[in-house]
Amino acid sequence: MSRLTPDGPTAARSPSSRERRRVVLATVVGTTVEWYDFFIYASAAGLVFGQLFFEPAGASLGTLLAFGSVGVSFLFRPFGAFVAGHLGDKYGRRVVLVLTLVLMGVATALIGLLPTYGQIGIAAPILLVLLRILQGISAGGEWGGAVLMACEHAPVKRRGLFGASPQIGVPLGLLLASAVLGIMNAVAPGEAFLTWGWRVPFLLSVVLIGIGYWVRRSVEESPVFVEIAERAETTRQPLLQLFRKHTPLVIVAALVFAGNNAVGYMTTGGYIQSYASDPEGPVGLDRGPVFWAVTISAVMWLASTWFAGALSDRLGRRTTYAIGFVVQLAGVLALFALVNGATFGSLLLGLVFLSVGLGFTYGPQAALYAELFPASIRFSGVSISYAIGSILGGAFAPTIATALVQATGTTAAVTMYLAGMTLIGLAATLLLRDRTGIPLGPDHEELQAASPIYGLAKA
Secondary structure (H helix, E strand, C coil), rough: CCCCCCCCCCCCCCCCCHHHHHHHHHHHHHHHHHHHHHHHHHHHHHHHHHCCCCHHHHHHHHHHHHHHHHHHHCCCCHHHHHHHHHHHHCCCCHHHHEEEEEEHHHHHHHHCCCCCHHHHCCCHHHHHHHHHHHHHHHHHHHHHHHHHHHHHHHCCCHHHHHHHHHHHHHHHHHHHHHHHHHHHHHHHHHHHHHHHHHHHHHHHHHHHHHEEEEEEEEHCHHHHHHHHHHHCCCCCCHHHHHHHHHHHHHHHHHHHHHHHHHHHHHCCCCCHHHHHCCCCCCCCHHHHHHHHHHHHHHHHHHHHHHHHHHHHHHHHHHHHHHHHHHHHHHHHHHHHHHHCCCCCHHHHHHHHHHHHHHHHCCCCCCHHCCCCCHHHHHHHHHHHHHHHHHHHHCCCCCHHHHHHHHHCCCCCCHHHHHHHHHHHHHHHHHHHCCCCCCCCHHHHHHHHCCCEEEECCCC
């Protein structure tokens, strides 16, 4: 495999080992808090929101509407990505990370205080959806900043490993959300969980946001952006430049993520939790064991994400991704055969197997995206590609899965849908040249601007 000659994070300044460790800690803690907030909502949507906020619609339609409210937030991720990308390319990565963290935390805590439909009527679901939209705007802007802080501080030969640090914040957020929900289900079982138990994980966000804010404020700005700012070379209209020169790349990069995201949202979007714990469904497990199965599988997702990021430094991003999509396809084909075994062990095995493929198609993503776009518009490029990929992939995956099962009476159609999305992700990956180790600094804009898509010339 051909490799590009690295030059370090920037020609002007190389971060110290201590600074790099601080950045890794900040990106892990910050993204964990962000995604804890995001996943708490997704899990609660399938378990309680249909009953508490969409009650008049009935059980089946209420569940669909609750999952639909999960997906609505994804439609506003591009807006968050546009705003954050513009601010991040003009004013720096760090300020965006702090702003998005605070926005997510405030929205999450307010959800924990919302009255239900039975208390204030139609205003309850309206306010719920509005707060979910704020979560979507925050999520759309947060990821790009965390990724670039990690990758632009990283040693070139360990960029995949360092880039995996914000990535593992996602399974850590899922692990933390599932664990807290499992604890609250034990502390407040049955009706108590519906009455007040579900609110505690949302209110806990206030404490977590305080920790995340303190950690993120302590890190230095990305050395790549510092060099761009010192040269007074920040792009005046980064979004215009991105779409004028790199629209095909944005689309291909979005499809790579969509192939992972649609499958990942079977758990992170709350679908498996709802499907497996539905007392009238084919599985019918108690909520507690389902929460713990998801929690354990999140540990495997975390480990495989971290391992895949490091492996991509050796094999290259493209090869690691291709392996991951093949493993993910096998996990998709086995998922419902195992989940429908209706035991804790079979559910756990299905989720753990799936998590290996998810980790391999998620761990290298930060480094892959950072290496696709020129330095001057990189924040806009990675943020918007990620946001569009999340809409095409995970936005309505739980809603689509629920509708398919309700329409066909079987999970076979869901398996075909997830397999199709996995193959789309694999095809998009194979369209990209491997750019592992490409210099990220502003001295190499011309090299970075050459299209990584096979068959396309320099932008």
